[in-house]
Amino acid sequence: MIKIKVGIVGGAGYTGGELLRILVNHPNVDIAYVHSNSNAGNLISDVHTDLLGDTELQFTNQLSQDIDVLFLCVGHGDARKFLEANKFDAHIKIIDLSQDFRLKAKSTIDGRQFTYGLPELNKEQIKSASNIANPGCFATCLQLAVLPLAKAGLLKADVHISATTGSTGAGQKPGPTSHFSWRNNNLSVYKAFEHQHLNEIGESLLQLQNNFSADINFIPYRGAFPRGIIASVYTECDLSLEEAEELYATYYADAAFTHLSKANIDLKQVVNTNKCLLHLEKHGNKLMILSITDNLLKGASGQAVQNMNLMFGLDEKAGLRLKASYF
Numbered sequence: 001m002i003k004i005k006v007g008i009v010g011g012a013g014y015t016g017g018e019l020l021r022i023l024v025n026h027p028n029v030d031i032a033y034v035h036s037n038s039n040a041g042n043l044i045s046d047v048h049t050d051l052l053g054d055t056e057l058q059f060t061n062q063l064s065q066d067i068d069v070l071f072l073c074v075g076h077g078d079a080r081k082f083l084e085a086n087k088f089d090a091h092i093k094i095i096d097l098s099q100d101f102r103l104k105a106k107s108t109i110d111g112r113q114f115t116y117g118l119p120e121l122n123k124e125q126i127k128s129a130s131n132i133a134n135p136g137c138f139a140t141c142l143q144l145a146v147l148p149l150a151k152a153g154l155l156k157a158d159v160h161i162s163a164t165t166g167s168t169g170a171g172q173k174p175g176p177t178s179h180f181s182w183r184n185n186n187l188s189v190y191k192a193f194e195h196q197h198l199n200e201i202g203e204s205l206l207q208l209q210n211n212f213s214a215d216i217n218f219i220p221y222r223g224a225f226p227r228g229i230i231a232s233v234y235t236e237c238d239l240s241l242e243e244a245e246e247l248y249a250t251y252y253a254d255a256a257f258t259h260l261s262k263a264n265i266d267l268k269q270v271v272n273t274n275k276c277l278l279h280l281e282k283h284g285n286k287l288m289i290l291s292i293t294d295n296l297l298k299g300a301s302g303q304a305v306q307n308m309n310l311m312f313g314l315d316e317k318a319g320l321r322l323k324a325s326y327f
Contacts, residue, residue, distance in 0.1 A: 002028050004312055005066065009035040009082060010073035011059060013172045015097050017048040018301035019071055024055045026305070026319030028312070032067045033060050069093040069308055073301075075171070076100065083109050093311055094131045095304050101133040102200045117307040119316070120144060120255050121204055126310045134307065137169055137229060137299030138220065139197035143204050144258055144276045145233040145291035148251035150208035154237060158214045163231035164221040169295045177222060188222045195220050228267040229299060230292050237287035244280050244287055252278075256316040257298060257306070270294050272325040274302035297322070 006023060010016050011034035023029045034044060040061035045052040047059070063086060070092055072079045079098040087110070088094070094112065101107050101114035108114070115129035116122055118140065126132065135143070142161060149155050164187075167178050176182060177190070195218055205212045214235075237244065245260065252258045258276040265279045274297045279290040293299050302320055309316050 002312065002314065003030050004028055004308070005030050005032045005068045007032050007035065007064065007067040007070045008073060009063075009070065010075075010078075011044070012036045012039050012047050013073060014168050014296055015300045015304075016073040017050075018296045019073060019304060020044060020048060020051060020055070022301060022305050022319050024051065024057075028314055028318055031055075031057060033062070033064060034058075035060060035063060037061050065089050065092065067092055069095060069311070071304060071308075072096040072098065074098060080109060083112075090130075093129075093308075095134060095307055095311075096132065097134045097300055097304055099136060099196065099200075101131070102135065102139075104203060107133060116200070116204070117303065118143060118204065119303075119306055119310060120147060120252065120258055121207070123254075123310065126307055127313070129311060132304075132307045132311070134300065134304045136197040136200060137293070137295035138163060138165065138195060138218075138231075139200045139204075140299050140303060141229045141231050141276065141291050141293040141295075142197070142218070142233065143201055144293075145231060145278065145289040146205065146235075147208060148248045149235070149237070149287075150205045150212060151251055152247055153209050153211075154239070155205060155209055155212050155214060155235065157236035159216045159233060159235045161216065161218040161231055161233045162221065163218070163229055164223040165229045165295055166223050166225045166227040168227045169229070169299075183222065184224055186222075186224050190220055190222060192219050193217060225267075227294055227296055228271045228292065229295050230267050230290070232288060232290055234283075234286045234288040236285050237282075238285070239282075239287065241280060241282040241287075244282065248278060248280065257320070265290055265292055267292050268326050269324055270298070272297070273322045274298045274306060274320045275324075 117132035
């Protein structure tokens with residue numbers, strides 16, 4: 001059985017914790033080290049208490065070249081700084097969960113070229129890639145809602161999106177908008193029309209439909225729940241509902257984790273999984289697409305492991321057969 005030696009940098013945060021939860025049970029992975037300057041010497045289970053009994057690993061402040069793949073679970077802007085300060089052998093693959101290398105104009109560093117890691121868009125490129133820029137959480141959920149339309153050249157009108165994310169999307173560091181007393185029983189808009197994930201969404205749509213020039217009108221909401229994203233997307237479309245469903249079913253026929261539901265969907269169906277579920281409705285000349293994901297899994301750590309599986313020729317679902325925490 002193939003065993004992949006994994007290093008993790010930034011293992012103390014939400015994405016690092018979710019990555020560890022997956023990898024300690026992954027049949028093809030040995031975790032070589034989990035790097036954290038602030039927690040060096042501490043048991044991982046002292047920080048991620050849900051892993052008590054699952055691992056005796058400790059955080060370290062030492063780096064090693066004796067690995068096959070390195071996951072970067074650091075903050076936006078910090079991944080590039082880390083790789084500038086720490087050089088790794090060319091044979092070591094890198095999967096970065098920050099936004100530092102997602103855009104084509106910023107996708108290289110010291111001879112390393114990063115491939116945008118959305119398997120439903122770039123699966124064949126990911127298989128042969130040495131470096132992966134893992135997509136953003138909103139970017140994943142929203143792209144999966146419209147990629148089939150772009151592939152068919154059918155995104156001709158503006159795309160309108162309202163999407164709500166859980167508080168873990170803001171990261172582990174406490175802030176005014178993640179404070180329980182403020183977030184609980186509350187709902188708010190942020191970064192309307194200007195969210196940073198619009199840039200990577202735009203690049204992906206142009207990759208499939210090179211004449212796409214319509215606006216993407218995106219209103220993000222902060223939800224009063226910990227994890228998950230639910231997005232409602234609509235645009236003008238001449239297809240009937242049956243034609244649209246056939247288009248989506250065909251596009252995602254080989255997708256490991258993205259599925260079309262005939263019935264309406266709700267967020268609990270995907271929380272704690274690497275799935276994206278989609279549901280289509282037709283209202284007059286408008287096609288509405290509902291898209292739901294777990295922001296920490298399909299929107300971050302789960303998708304990173306999915307990319308690792310593809311890069312090393314493993315079963316794409318290895319370590320990711322996770323049941324939704326439905327009740």
